[in-house]
Amino acid sequence: MHFKARAGQKLADVILQDNLKKAKSKFVDRRATAILDLDDFEATRDSATALRDRVLNDLDLWLEKFEQQAAKSGASVLWARDGAEICWLVIDIAHRHGVKKAIKSKSMLSEEAGLNQALETAGIQPVETDLGEYILQISDNEPPSHIIAPVFHKSKEEVSALFARTHHLPAKDDIQALTREAREVLRPHFLSAEMGISGGNFLIAETGSVALVTNEGNGRMVTTLPKVHVVITGIEKVIPTLEDLATLMRLLPRSATGQSISNYFSLLTGAKQAAESDGPEHLYFILVDNGRADLVGGEFAEMLRCIRCGACMNHCPVYQAVGGHAYGWVYPGPMGAVLTPLFTGMQNALDLPQAATLCNQCGVVCPVKIPLPQLLLKLRAKQVEAHLRPFGERLGLRAWAWLALHPALYALATRIGVRYLLWLARDGKRNDRIRVLGVAPEWTLGRDFPAPEGKTFRELYAARKETA
Amino acid sequence: MSSRADILGRIRAGLGRDDANAVAGRSALDAYLAAKPQGPKPKVDGDLLARFREKSEQLSSTVDAVATPQEVPQAVARYLSAQQLPAQAVCWPELASLPWQQAGIAVEARAANSSDLLGITGCYCALAETGTLVLCSSPNTPSAASLLPETHIAIVPAGRIVSGMEEAWQLIRRETGELPRAVNFISGPSRTGDIEQTIVLGAHGPYRVHIVIVNTEK
Ligand code: SF4
Numbered sequence: 302m303h304f305k306a307r308a309g310q311k312l313a314d315v316i317l318q319d320n321l322k323k324a325k326s327k328f329v330d331r332r333a334t335a336i337l338d339l340d341d342f343e344a345t346r347d348s349a350t351a352l353r354d355r356v357l358n359d360l361d362l363w364l365e366k367f368e369q370q371a372a373k374s375g376a377s378v379l380w381a382r383d384g385a386e387i388c389w390l391v392i393d394i395a396h397r398h399g400v401k402k403a404i405k406s407k408s409m410l411s412e413e414a415g416l417n418q419a420l421e422t423a424g425i426q427p428v429e430t431d432l433g434e435y436i437l438q439i440s441d442n443e444p445p446s447h448i449i450a451p452v453f454h455k456s457k458e459e460v461s462a463l464f465a466r467t468h469h470l471p472a473k474d475d476i477q478a479l480t481r482e483a484r485e486v487l488r489p490h491f492l493s494a495e496m497g498i499s500g501g502n503f504l505i506a507e508t509g510s511v512a513l514v515t516n517e518g519n520g521r522m523v524t525t526l527p528k529v530h531v532v533i534t535g536i537e538k539v540i541p542t543l544e545d546l547a548t549l550m551r552l553l554p555r556s557a558t559g560q561s562i563s564n565y566f567s568l569l570t571g572a573k574q575a576a577e578s579d580g581p582e583h584l585y586f587i588l589v590d591n592g593r594a595d596l597v598g599g600e601f602a603e604m605l606r607c608i609r610c611g612a613c614m615n616h617c618p619v620y621q622a623v624g625g626h627a628y629g630w631v632y633p634g635p636m637g638a639v640l641t642p643l644f645t646g647m648q649n650a651l652d653l654p655q656a657a658t659l660c661n662q663c664g665v666v667c668p669v670k671i672p673l674p675q676l677l678l679k680l681r682a683k684q685v686e687a688h689l690r691p692f693g694e695r696l697g698l699r700a701w702a703w704l705a706l707h708p709a710l711y712a713l714a715t716r717i718g719v720r721y722l723l724w725l726a727r728d729g730k731r732n733d734r735i736r737v738l739g740v741a742p743e744w745t746l747g748r749d750f751p752a753p754e755g756k757t758f759r760e761l762y763a764a765r766k767e768t769a
Numbered sequence: 770m771s772s773r774a775d776i777l778g779r780i781r782a783g784l785g786r787d788d789a790n791a792v793a794g795r796s797a798l799d800a801y802l803a804a805k806p807q808g809p810k811p812k813v814d815g816d817l818l819a820r821f822r823e824k825s826e827q828l829s830s831t832v833d834a835v836a837t838p839q840e841v842p843q844a845v846a847r848y849l850s851a852q853q854l855p856a857q858a859v860c861w862p863e864l865a866s867l868p869w870q871q872a873g874i875a876v877e878a879r880a881a882n883s884s885d886l887l888g889i890t891g892c893y894c895a896l897a898e899t900g901t902l903v904l905c906s907s908p909n910t911p912s913a914a915s916l917l918p919e920t921h922i923a924i925v926p927a928g929r930i931v932s933g934m935e936e937a938w939q940l941i942r943r944e945t946g947e948l949p950r951a952v953n954f955i956s957g958p959s960r961t962g963d964i965e966q967t968i969v970l971g972a973h974g975p976y977r978v979h980i981v982i983v984n985t986e987k
Contacts (some may be wrong), residue, residue: 315967323966328966338812339811340812341882344808344809345808345809348808349808352808357802359794359797359798360784361777361780361786362794362798363792363798364777364780366798366802380773382772382775394839430973432961432963432972433961433963436963436964450962450963451963454964455964456965474867476964476967479964487973488883488973491973502951506802507802508948510948515957516959516960516961516972516976518916518973518975519958519972519973521974522916522973522974525912525913525916525951526913536780537934541802541969542805543934543935544805544808544938545944546934547933547934547938551808551811557793558962561824562901562956563956563958564956564957565953565956565974566953566954567951567952567954569947569950569951570950576909577907577911577950578879578911578913579906579911579912580912580914580950582907588776590772590775594779594780594783596781597780597783598782598783602783623954633837645981712878727781
């Protein structure tokens with residue numbers, strides 16, 4: 302199903318529309334306040350953008366450096382070309398360490414790979430521990446609708462019903478009680494799992510460490526309690542130094558949730574020391590390509606700067622109207638509209654680059670200054686070059702191009718066109734609005750088309766010239 | 770071809786990598802790692818202690834201050850009775866020698882487990898910019914004590930409050946050389962906003978974080 306069809310369904314979903322409205326302004330308002338306490342937000346953005354570009358322009362060298370340092374600290378570094386390879390590697394590690402249960406802190410790469418299903422098939426129980434991700438898992442492995450607020454689309458009533466059904470406990474009606482229930486249900490899993498799987502917000506080349514940001518504390522549990530810790534991250538997540546980490550950490554939580562800092566932020570290096578009472582005995586990194594390597598050095602390389610803060614979707618009028626599921630894959634909103642066609646193939650996400658008004662709200666808020674609207678325009682151009690647009694559109698544009706090369710005919714056609722539009726507008730109460738556009742009735746399903754003034758530019762120009 | 774060779778090969782192709790520019794690239798990389806340039810930082814001037822206190826409270830932590838380490842157990846006892854919490858705790862081995870018993874608190878210095886209700890820790894340093902505790906893991910300072918119990922009490926020597934994250938990294942490089950396995954930055958009680966973007970305190974980690982500042986210069 303395409304974006305257009307899914308978007309239509311989502312717009313008609315009364316509960317979803319209500320939930321979206323409730324959540325809408327919270328992130329936006331909190332971010333606006335939080336960026337004020339950085340004395341120079343713009344300079345911090347510039348600095349973050351420059352340091353992300355520095356790595357991307359020499360990504361092979363920075364990855365080698367990271368690998369070297371991680372190995373020195375005692376971690377194992379593995380590489381995966383795609384989702385299937387991620388699953389294969391994780392299952393292999395699990396088998397090697399006799400793992401029956403894996404607790405997970407949020408990882409978008411695990412979503413890209415469909416890792417939970419693969420683990421289940423291999424007889425390993427995956428347990429999501431981020432509250433939002435857990436809700437999705439018990440809701441029949443529903444996909445997330447937002448990269449930092451996975452259940453953005455659900456109301457507390459829906460969560461309450463789901464918990465009562467799954468936990469066989471009396472239904473709770475306040476959010477506090479629901480959160481406590483999840484804590485109590487998940488605690489035994491934390492204590493019994495042999496493996497922890499996490500994403501990674503940043504990989505630090507200087508030290509071979511992973512930086513992990515969470516609010517709930519589940520990230521810390523997942524990386525402290527089980528005997529094996531597997532970090533799954535994209536190859537683009539490398540940054541040079543701990544100083545650079547400090548710069549990015551001023552932007553990430555502020556842009557994401559409007560917090561000056563996330564509750565927990567851990568820098569993890571190597572496995573546990575002999576005398577330590579906690580920490581994993583084995584630390585693995587899986588560095589994932591899945592479409593990223595081919596973007597390096599190319600015209601979409603800027604997209605690899607992304608630090609997955611979600612600000613672009615929080616500020617996107619299209620996302621706010623249809624929610625994340627309409628985008629059809631792991632990443633929604635403007636960043637998803639760019640990433641999905643690049644990662645999964647342009648022909649598989651044909652209408653996503655069109656799913657934007659190009660208002661540039663996303664470009665304005667992006668902490669690493671990714672020019673999202675320009676990238677969407679580039680993708681549209683690519684579609685045309687690859688002859689991927691629908692037949693009707695292609696024919697129309699061809700006809701227009703032909704007409705534009707024949708000025709006399711063009712003048713005639715536009716004169717007729719304008720008269721036709723005026724005629725369409727004649728029966729409205731106001732005659733400057735067209736209720737149903739004859740040639741493209743779909744376009745006027747949700748809005749009116751403004752009627753032209755009455756004459757074409759050429760006619761007006763000619764008339765002016767005569768009187769002058 | 771291994772996945773590693775394939776992935777790195779495609780990155781190199783995209784970047785137009787050859788032997789000559791690899792050499793130049795590596796030395797630029799090493800120079801950058803040596804220089805460790807800092808980005809713009811918000812001004813954190815004046816009284817670091819006052820700023821740390823203010824920011825911690827904004828993050829829903831509670832803060833108390835005493836003059837000497839010996840007074841910490843009394844301050845902890847006051848907090849526990851005010852909150853009506855049981856006077857029973859697990860603490861970092863390095864804090865075992867404080868006079869807990871005199872303050873009427875039963876404290877065990879061992880690894881925390883899930884039935885511990887209160888964990889008492891020190892901290893490596895603290896950040897005034899955001900009101901953040903920085904804890905480094907080691908056999909004497911295990912991570913779980915600040916994570917599993919419902920209440921976390923952290924002892925912060927005033928002299929260990931630095932302005933921001935950059936200063937914390939510098940301190941770690943200077944004092945310990947190698948990074949510990951885990952450096953945990955803790956900013957208030959655990960929280961979630963996943964249901965309807967409504968903030969709830971006490972997700973998987975502690976519900977309460979209480980900070981006792983030891984200000985020997987007072
Ligand atoms: S594109 Fe920019 S705003 Fe959107 S998630 Fe990535 S970093 Fe954040």
